[in-house]
Amino acid sequence: MDVNIIFKIGAIGILVAALYMVLKSTGREELALMAALGGLVVVLMMVIQMISELFENVRTMFHLY
């Protein structure tokens, strides 16, 4: 049960939220949006990897060919 992926995603989320706030307050709106998108892409990569692992497990276990 590798728990650290939850904390990794949480850390990225907090980091992106803080970065968004900082960039927004200094007036650079578009950069803030870029940071938010970047964080989202990184998190999405990890989550998609896990989802494909889940689907692979379910496929082999329930003979879903």
Next chain:
Amino acid sequence: MEIIQIVAISIIAVVLAVLIRQHRPEIALQISVVTGLLIFLTVIIKLASVLEELQGFVGRINIDMAYISTIFRIVGIAYIAEFGAQVCKDAGENSIASKIELAGKVIILVLAVPILMALMELIIQIIP
């Protein structure tokens, strides 16, 4: 005991998700999806052994394997459809969730039709 570990981790994940939901709702959704995945990945090992046990038992009392594998397939499809529907409901997209459930039902129905036909044949033979 795994259940204590699972509940502890899910509580931590929920707190994290609520914290992040105000600022970045999309990442909060990812956290809930990943937590669900983790819990299922830990449980799946036990489920696999139960399924093997069931399969071995059924093999002994010579029921046709096609029916059993169809049942397994239906359970798998039901689980994946329910997983997707729940994730969409979490995100607030109830219409997409109901579409996924509809698709799951249709696929399961298509899988169940051969068994129904076999049953009908049997009944027709019995009635003179």
